[in-house]
Amino acid sequence: MNETGQGTIRIGIGGWVFEPWRGSFYPAGLPQKRELEHAASQLSSIEINGTYYGAQKPESFARWREETPEDFVFALKGSRYCTNRRVLAEAGPSVEKFVTSGIAELKHKLGPINWQFMATKAFDPADFEAFLRLLPQEVDGVRLRHAVEVRHPSFRVPEFVALLRAHGVAAITAGDSAHPQIADVTAPFVYVRIMGTQEENPEGYAPAALDLWMRRAQAWAEGGVPQDMETLAPPAPRQPRDVFLYVISGAKIRNPAAAMALIARAGRP
Template sequence: MAATRGTVRVGIGGWVFEPWRGTFYPNGLSQKRELEYAAERMGSIEINGTYYGSQKPESFAKWRAETPDDFVFSLKGSRYITNRRVLAEAAPSIEKFITGGLTELKDKLGPINWQFMATKKFDPADFEAFLKLLPKSQDGITLRHAVEVRHDSFRTPEFIALLREYGVAVITAVDSEYTQIADVTAPFVYARIMGTREAEPNGYSDADLDQWVVRARSWAKGEVPAGLETAGPAAKDSVPRDVFLYVISGDKVRNPHAAMALTQRLADEP
């Protein structure tokens, strides 16, 4: 029998953050065990360090070894690729990034987040040239790509059509000042929610957490959740999709608690 919905993985950005020590990580926990501790309590982590500089292949292999079998990492593409004026000229940098050891994560390699600055405007020809440069596989591992755009010029059906043509996800930013585009454009969904608050022990209120569970389940069934803004026509299919949902920014100290609360709610739901 075919699955009726995809797998939902909830996580946070990174795992090294000093204010989490004593608030999320127990006092006395060795820093070397922080990734292991976090990975046992949520389904994914977005690696931020890859945005700022190269990581050693040995690091990717180590992170893979320290996490549970069903754990998945996403990671950010290098800023030296996405912050350039002409994206069509990024081929050498993309090759360097893709061949730099990330496939050492093997079956734990999730989507790559290509994050663009808020000043980057939509240039259809140049952006399509960039999409053409993204490899579909490396070292026998299928690569999944997602783009995080933050300028309102991307809120157009032409952009959505391009992403669907190349099977690339648009990252949905919610509870923030960034442009929101919730269209389903790929075989998976990638969302970053940024509204955690210090006043809430779990970052979000119970009602907000319940709403995010409903939204995640809708995405997993291939639907677009109600209440989110889209830029193009609805997808022609509604097949199940895996969902990667990250609690990012906001009151960062609360983010692990929000991710754990969402993970628990998703596990409890039939």
């Protein structure tokens, strides 16, 4: 919590390696090995996508920690081998392999883990709860925070919200996309992924849309829920919460500009 009595709002993008950003987001001639350093100087968080597709080396996590400012935070995508399976209750060995793969090398810069599910994965309450029970609270002394990104409409029910609250796991809110939107607060933090950038807008979004997302982020940070967003269950107790907001997909070339425009509205943490 910061001095204003609200949670910290962290804003960023997905990954930092994208050729069209060279010369637009990244200065012309910047060596590729310094792109993370530059991105971290302009943003307050980055969601690492590569961890979804395959294991990263502990040395990589340590290097990323060293190349970023002290107050920078990474979110990680959990391994697809944990979530892309018919029986989630059987994911225990894959979850353990992921959390012990070296992510603790990020230390205090480790933010939430995004466990992303395929759009074909429907809500099975018993099996989903079995998966939530597999998620550890810490690894090597580093606290773990978990969030789930579900994309099947069957999850838009109060029972899902109650289940996540019982385990302190965040429901990732999808913005400006075709994915089902769940705006309920279910954890001590909020995780948002907005996906509506358009190339014709220099900042990805029109100013009014950027203002709207910032108002929503501030409402979550202050402990409430944005009044213009539908919820599925009664509100959680009001308390300040950190907010992690990532500009993802859409017109990817504009995502850094949109993130920086939101940061300008929020002020850096």
